[in-house]
Amino acid sequence: MNIKILYFARIKESVNYSTEDIVLPADVSNINTLKNYLAGRGEVWADLFNGKQTIRAAINHELVDDMMAINDGDEVAFFPPVTGG
Amino acid sequence: MNIKILYFARIKESVNYSTEDIVLPADVSNINTLKNYLAGRGEVWADLFNGKQTIRAAINHELVDDMMAINDGDEVAFFPPVTGG
């Protein structure tokens, strides 16, 4: 399936992407498996997505946990814990 | 001893005084005995000071309880529970 991924704050700076459209492999079905998939892209990605850092995820503008399923056409976002206010 | 008494809000309206200077009898030494003394002035005063209504007292601008001693030259005030804010 096709999804859009957005990156914010220091994650965006680390991966040098703010957004990408990707076709997910068949075995990537939720946030957790997507993180594992991204961690396989190289050292920078592994550092971010190997589970040692707290990375929050949203699907279609809703905060979700790692077990949340991803569907075709979703907008997925990864970002650090928020620091507004 | 000589003291000044101030009355506020509905107490002032009931007794028709806002302030008076009085010489206290020898047996009036604290707020409680002063209330009893004032209650003896007549029906309006008895209604206010017989203990059935909540009447707060202050001495020299400090809220006090009924056992607080009164000294010569004090400014004593009687008023209903406050309702500002």
Next chain:
Amino acid sequence: MTVQVQTADFDVAAELAAMRTASADIGAVVSFIGQVRDINDGDAVSTLTLEHYPGMTERALEQIEQEAKSRWNISGSLIIHRVGMLQPLEQIVLVAVASAHRGEAFKACEFIMDYLKTQAPFWKKESTPDGERWVEAKISDDEAQSRWKQS
């Protein structure tokens, strides 16, 4: 630490700006504005008259501010309370607290209001279609204050 008791209205913007810009160490300003409601206990209110005890009022408000300052790490506080005759929608009271962090500012501001409601010598009289009446103190205000008692 400022206390003002006055008949004139107050300028919330100017007061909050002065409080906020007093120091660049201030991260949070919490404020409370109280205003005259046009209805109370089910009756229409056309005017509200506030009586107070000059001298004691200022002293009581200053003591409340001091107590707040002793309990929380706050940079500044302000209490402005009006007296005299007010109409519905007019401002009655402004309490503002500045602090480096929000939690202390929220607590100190609510503390000041809860103590003001039970300790500061102000009395409200309402004009309603049935005539004038003194506003009765609320048990809920005593309860609000008692939450802050320290053992």
Next chain:
Amino acid sequence: MTVQVQTADFDVAAELAAMRTASADIGAVVSFIGQVRDINDGDAVSTLTLEHYPGMTERALEQIEQEAKSRWNISGSLIIHRVGMLQPLEQIVLVAVASAHRGEAFKACEFIMDYLKTQAPFWKKESTPDGERWVEAKISDDEAQSRWKQS
């Protein structure tokens, strides 16, 4: 119930006056103003840049307001949050809640701030003498939010 995310500064006086005078049933307006501090974690801060997630930000803030409205009897609420580059002493955020009575306004306003701090997608980057750095989330903010959890 209003939410605004903007680069421009906001006029606290106008916003609070509009909120306060929306109804003569309103007796209390509690507000929070957050501003840029010139020091953080012991280092001088020359500028603060706020990034956010357009679309999700507004949605998250609206959900926080809805949750506050469902928990307390409030007449109105307002959240204005700035993004982009700010200097020390500039205003970052205004949260205001109007209610008939003060207790609900205080609780709802602090609730909105605590949730905003942990749920709304904003990120702060500071410029210090040692360069730029992203502000780290605080455990104390998670703890502040968790106080409001309902069983």
